[in-house]
Amino acid sequence: MGRRQDLEKRQALLAQFGRLIAAEKRLDNLLSIIAGEVRKILSADRCTVYLLDNYKGELWTKVASGGEDQILRLPLGRGVAGFVAKTGSAVNLRDGYRDSRFSYELDELTGYKTKSVLAIPLKGAEGRVLGVFEVLNKTKGAFTEEDEGLLRILATMAASFIENATLYDELRRSHLETIYRMALVAEFRDQKDTARHLRRMSRFAEILARGSGLGRDRAEDIRYAAPLHDVGKVAIPDSILLKPGALTPQEYEEMKKHTIYGSQMLANAESRLLRLAASIAVAHHERYDGTGYPYGLKGEKIPIEARIVSVADVFDALVSKRVYKGAWDIDEAMKYLSSQADKLFDPRVVDVLESRKNELVEALEEENRLLAQGEAFEARIHETEAQFLKHHLKT
Ligand SMILES: [Fe+2]
Ligand SMILES: [Fe+2]
Incomplete structure (x- = not known):
């Protein structure tokens, strides 16, 4: 040339x-x-x-x-x-x-x-x-x-x-850190494995969001907003939140209000992520058939992000060990969720759960592996966030 x-x-x-x-x-x-x-x-x-x-x-x-x-x-x-x-x-x-x-x-x-x-x-x-x-x-x-x-x-x-x-990345990460910390505060009193639950359920939520065709950015937003779903629990008194036995009907009514409290805490936020978190907090216990709370919303009236998070949240609860139950295996959990499609859950989200099984299992295994290494906080949300977690959460 x-x-x-x-x-x-x-x-x-x-x-x-x-x-x-x-x-x-x-x-x-x-x-x-x-x-x-x-x-x-x-x-x-x-x-x-x-x-x-x-x-x-x-x-x-x-x-x-x-x-x-x-x-x-x-x-x-x-x-x-x-x-x-x-x-x-x-x-x-x-x-x-x-x-x-x-x-x-x-x-x-x-x-x-x-x-x-x-x-x-x-x-x-x-x-x-x-x-x-x-x-x-x-x-x-x-x-x-x-x-x-x-x-x-x-x-x-x-x-x-x-x-x-x-x-831009640093700004986003400090924003995420605040959100994570807020979520940890909310669940600190009643769950000892809070961090693990929040990490896993939010990863599941992202996978389900991607599978529901929401696009990469929106799915990522859902992942980062999802940990705040129970933030309203900070307003529930210990006598109810930590009660060992079954709740009375009145206590149960009070417990349900964590959805409303959460949305009040997050209402009218300027941040896109926090607005999304508000929508998830208020609607994550709504059921597809309209029998959920607090408003008894039905089907598409429930925002898609909340329909996704409720599946991710329950799925993680099932596959985790809790004081009152052992961990279910993945197939059992999936079977239960699909038996509740149309009732508790959006059937399309449950379909995604089944079709993305491999990805979910991978995410679960990765989180468990990191936890076993004593590095729960270093689990990768994405590669840059891993650094952020190392710097900020461990120290
Ligand atoms: Fe909840
Ligand atoms: Fe949860």
């Missing part, structure tokens, strides 16, 4: 790069778009974008291994990327394995064999290091000085978008 054609091709790729990254606001999508484009533009086999976690002094990146996304963390100073982040200077190696700065962790995790490496710092508006752009294994030969210049341009273009997406 002639010099001029080559230049034109690169300019076109740069313009496309700019358009693509400007259109994406979510950090995880943004990072994978950047990695894909940079790889193409530099004719490299791989591109990894590491972000700096200032709190822990580590670099992290999402890597696909064995079909699953994993978060790889690298202490500052370790590996080529760690060196670049620490010193702020670029590294260009013809053969990574021959350099003492190279760390084998990523290759070990992914089964990849690195040869040539080019890594440059990703700097934010004030020259602060935000992370590292690393490209691996150039298709032909080693990375040139021209490649390095090009990678610097790409990093400069991407920096402000990454910075914004990171801020």
